[in-house]
Amino acid sequence: xxxxxxxxxxxxxxxxxxxxxxxxxxxxxxxxxxxxxxxxxxxxxxxxxxxxxxxxxxxxxxxxxxxxxxxxxxxxxxxxxxxxxxxxxxxxxxxxxxxxxxxxxxxxxxxxxxxxxxxxxxxxxxxxxxxxxxxxxxxxxxxxxxxxxxxxxxxxxxxxxxxxxxxxxxxxxxxxxxxxxxxxxxxxxxxxxxxxxxxxxxxx
Numbered sequence: 001x002x003x004x005x006x007x008x009x010x011x012x013x014x015x016x017x018x019x020x021x022x023x024x025x026x027x028x029x030x031x032x033x034x035x036x037x038x039x040x041x042x043x044x045x046x047x048x049x050x051x052x053x054x055x056x057x058x059x060x061x062x063x064x065x066x067x068x069x070x071x072x073x074x075x076x077x078x079x080x081x082x083x084x085x086x087x088x089x090x091x092x093x094x095x096x097x098x099x100x101x102x103x104x105x106x107x108x109x110x111x112x113x114x115x116x117x118x119x120x121x122x123x124x125x126x127x128x129x130x131x132x133x134x135x136x137x138x139x140x141x142x143x144x145x146x147x148x149x150x151x152x153x154x155x156x157x158x159x160x161x162x163x164x165x166x167x168x169x170x171x172x173x174x175x176x177x178x179x180x181x182x183x184x185x186x187x188x189x190x191x192x193x194x195x196x197x198x199x200x201x202x203x204x
Contacts, residue, residue: 028088031059035177035185037202038098051097055114055175055187058088062171067192074118081147083115083126086189087173091115091132091144094187099203101184102127103159106203112156115147116189116196125187125198127157161196169193 032054039050067073077084086092092114100107107127115126130150131143144150152158173191188197 028058028060030056030090031087031172031174032056033175033177035180037180037182053094053096053098053100053177055092055094057086057092057173057175058090059172059174060088060191061173062169062192068194074120077118078147082150083117083147085147086114086116086175089146090134091130091146092175093132094127101201101203102187102198103157105157107156113144115150116161117158123161123163123196124158125161125196126152126155129154129156159198161198164195164197166190166193166195 034052034054036047036050036052039047042048067077070076074084094112094114095110096107096112097109099109102125111131113128113130113132115128117124117126128150133140133143133145136145137143141149169192170190173189176188176190178186178188178197182202184199184201186197186199188195
């Protein structure tokens, strides 16, 4: 009886595990990074009164590629678009519940798209009012999928990025909030050994 019960359990586990093994995986899974500012800690309720700033993006994996070495790396990353979507597939989106000061410009609370202009003389972060498509729709001319059909007429901010070389390689692209305080911090993208960032402030 015990042997039969163990066999039945193993058979059930194998049957339930099979669909998971066959399920296709996204080559560039969704990514997100968030921070919360302006709140206070309460002994019973925890962090209260805070406001969120969040970045959502597609997370490409390096997969052994020499990403930033070739002279034409911008052409490869742009993939036919005029600028880099700063991620993979979908447009990178910035959502903020507080006004932000970036490059001398104030961004009102809301949602924006972000791109990077990969020029040889330096990278520039672009924050745009272009809406983002979550799924590609060629008939939707009012929103972008990735950076295809991007035009600069809806730019809100275009600011130079500070680039740094990391001592270790990030296999998967990541957006992060660095050096955060209630007064601001840095928006940063990291991939391979590249880190590029811009400072931002929180408007009170």
